[in-house]
Amino acid sequence: MAKKEKATEENLVIVESPAKAKTIEKFLGKNYLVKSSFGHIRDLAKKDFGIDLAHNYQPQYVVSDDKKEVVNELKSLSKNAQTVWLASDEDREGEAIAWHLSETLELHSDKTKRIVFHEITKDAILRAIETPRDIDSNLVNAQQARRVLDRLVGFELSPVLWKKVKPSLSAGRVQSVAVRLLVEREREIFDFKAESAFRVSAIFSVEEKGKKNEFKADLNHRFKTAEEAHAFLESCSDANFKVASVTKKPSTKTPAAPFTTSTLQQEAARKLGFSVGQTMSVAQKLYEAGKITYMRTDSVNLAKSAVNAVVSSIKSEMGDKYVKVRQYKTKSKGAQEAHEAIRPTYPEIDSVGGTATEKKLYDLIYKRTMASQMSDAVIEKTTINIDVDGQKHHFVASGEVVKFDGFLRVYIESTDQEEDEESASFLPPMQQNDLLDLKKLEARQRFSQKPYRYSEASLVRKLEELGIGRPSTYAPTISTIQQRGYVVKEDRQGSPRPYQYLWLENGTVKQEEKTEMANAERNKLFPTDIAMVVNDFLVNYFPNVVSYDFTAKVEQEFDEIALGKVEWQKAIDDFYKPFHHQVEETLEKSERKTGERILGNDPKTGKPVSVRIGRFGPMAQLGSSEDEEKPRYAPLTREQHLETITFEEALKLFDLPRDLGTYEDKKVVVGIGRFGPYVRHDGKFASLKKGIDDPMTIDLPRAIELIEEKRERDNKKTIKTFEEDKDLQVLNGRWGPYISYKKKNYKIPKDKEAASLSYDECLKLVEEGDKTKKTKSTKGKKKAASTKSTTKSGTKTKKKPEAKSTSKSK
């Protein structure tokens, strides 16, 4: 480490984020050194819960490996400082960070000061420096209670699942409720029966100054049956249509609040198609570049200076009448508001450089911030009722005119509703008793919508609404439940659905059956069978912990602790005693849960057909394990579920693998494997195309097509092979060309042309690669190694991750 020549530091300020440190240092000037702790520096030990259950839940804290370096540096800096300013966030976690720092760095209370600010502005920070306080130990205790509770719940419940359902599963206060939401919604969808009705709509024309204007209107009644719709259309064939009334109603629209983490994730998903993880990493880049304020926040508040800058931008670009200063209040439960809303750091800058995604996200944040301080839009809504001769039902047309655009000029908030109904549009001028020409009349069968499946972003919104999880955990939670196999995120093709269409043509009613695609899904979260089995188990045995208001209840407890009204160990004890009893009782009394269903007997062999969760996921079984003959197994498809699959569907699974014939004298077989449906030929596998191919019906010519396509891709993948050694190849991958040697991959330097590499050059790169890998593997591995470190006897992997003191970053 290069020791910087610094005048004796009088003041050391410690914040959580390095980007924040950089900014603050500029405000504070020479006498202040500002450093960051990179979040929490200690956590509960992994061993024995990290909690001493025999001694009043005494937490066992350890400095995590990746924090040792930071802690050492802070320790030595704090020794030399006259005053240490602990400037972590003003919330439960921030207070705890300050306390952990003071403990770990062994800070003396007389030279330690705790300061807080909610916005990173010069004024706010100077004010904070003038009003220091002590560490709030009640708040710290509330955090300890939170931490200990989460550990106890997670580390007691998960092992129950390992024993009763499947190894490596997990449960926790947050993730289990997230999974529950998905499972319950999925069941609503299972149970949903679509109803249909016939919606009648018409296109009329009206004359204005010799010009004919057309507009659309809907009947105010839906018919249950095609016959009723038919009769209605018929009766319209020679009817008159007359404007019965024209009503105009003014209304206004109000802008949405500035972004929080959750609303940013939602809007970036809707408008830009980002996943919540992508939104966070792009935002992180913008934050580090100093372009936006902190991106993990639950506050909708803007700093005064920011509001001023926004207002003057609006004034100079659009004029005074577009300005309306607003203060927003957070609606979400449990918000701690340690930061500002997410906004441009300098609201006068309307665009930034960087990658395309960074530009787009900045633009979104910029516009949302501007809009939040702009005037209401003024709208005029027009409703026109149109009578039909001799009919009790009438048509309704509605239109909307924007009288003053206000904030709509820069930003329109999106919704999750699919555009079933087109938005109200402009209507031509009309008056009462005007006669209208019927241009078109139709009735279409419409089906009621099934409940919406959650997307990543809408799940985040729901969790926030329930007060479960924090801005910093929304994205990680979503990825955890996917990693554990509780949830898959994917598209579903949907299925064709017939509907009736009727229309009036030259005075007669015609009818036709048409087809639409129904229930297609894009980028939605689907709970797996494991999720359903685990959820049912938890709901059955631990209803209190996975209830939707568990978090809200314990938050109340934490609040009491923070106020000093309750001792944290007492609160934990009140929970843990009965909870632990529940765990023991469950271990003793509950059965193993595999989601097994016995569906019937195979008509051919008489053997039982059942489904359950196997070692590798949901599967069907033909025959029983006590039989002489081994049972046959077949995995379920992605669309099938243990609880909804029928006997016939399960039976069909055993038609695979299926022989399709031969190609180039070798067998072609189709089946379903770990990664979905495939065709196998000559020892090679080619995946079937999702939504296009069906393993049950695919024929030989199509299979050959897939095999050839796979060959083509493999050929393109290979840039170069060598006679000297078959194991050495230059391949084309997702990140460009690379060298593959004995199942390991190596980088090719940018200045080298991949296609012209010689055998010797490649070997040299492999050697160099192995060298750098060794240093890396000591640091970055940790988890990856635990799953499959048994094979690969090739290079020295003996070294335990012990050499870290030498691996200092240059």
Place this chain on the structure above:
DNA sequence: CAGTGAGCGAGCTTCCGCTTGACTT
């Protein structure tokens, strides 16, 4: 990334919240 499901049973898995890396196949 490989197309399984049995069986000894050792040893491992796991939580939530606060932060940023390292760098892929």
